[in-house]
Amino acid sequence: MVGRWRRILLRPAAGRILEIGAGTGLGFAYYSAQATVVAIDPSLSMLQRARERVAAAEATIMLVAADADSLPFRDDTFDESVVELAMCTIEHPAGALAEMRRVMRPGAALRMLEHVRFEQPLAGWLQDRLTPVWRRVAGGCRLNRRTVNLVAAAGFTLGTVDRALGGYVVTILASKPGPRRGD
Template structure:
């Protein structure tokens, strides 16, 4: 991931959490790379991941964050619990992304935001075909990461309206802010 950070991924990660406030849920926190970047205006951060070893590493990055072993497809929180939900390079690996997005929709408060940074299927035909061809092998080698997810239509079909969108790395990475409709 380090070379992608040099190409702008680190800046995009920081933008993902800039300006957030209130009670925030980060899904798929992994080793917690994003946790130190949350601004002081965030009153509390809850982070989940399905991998307990990743959560142990995340705990070292920012003590005081509430960490839970959980799956985005079945969130253990009441409806309307969070002011914002953050997802950074997660939905490429979610088995049922529509179910995970429905859960995020459920736990967001009215007026809340979903902020996502995801690699996606390229709109460029040659790159899109390459992603599609490589996906089965890549998925096996990377622990379930899909190269060719069409995340934007999934987000919109899950009851969100995209209010901000930026594309990076030859349109293979999407940065989104969406609100429940």
């Protein structure tokens, strides 16, 4: 199921792509040859594991050790940004989204695959109660992050938001305001 979501989200990505929280590189296989991906992760051990997947990818992939809330790139560098199942672990999501927006070109796409807080009140309440324990056992993962709201609050223009698994998983296609390069 996650593979299908990744294929739908990542296959159309083209140009210079910033992938935030690349982890072990599970998404690399889904990029097309039209993508040049700069994949960041703060964990050197994750990047070492991701290195094994670089050679098998169609896309050109470069690995960089960096934090999402302090990106080592110039303004307006990337054609698209991607976050797959990583926003939940980013300590300061508003700062990370601001940094992504800074390094994306005007009109650039933001593609996300994330689990989020349920909209159904009882399920959301349960996530709120479980999150403190879950963070300790799951590498800082927050079950109850309201990622769609965070993306909108960061100044991105929301395009499509598709929900699955009762609203627990979302794919988000948003963009940085402004005309795309070449438009």
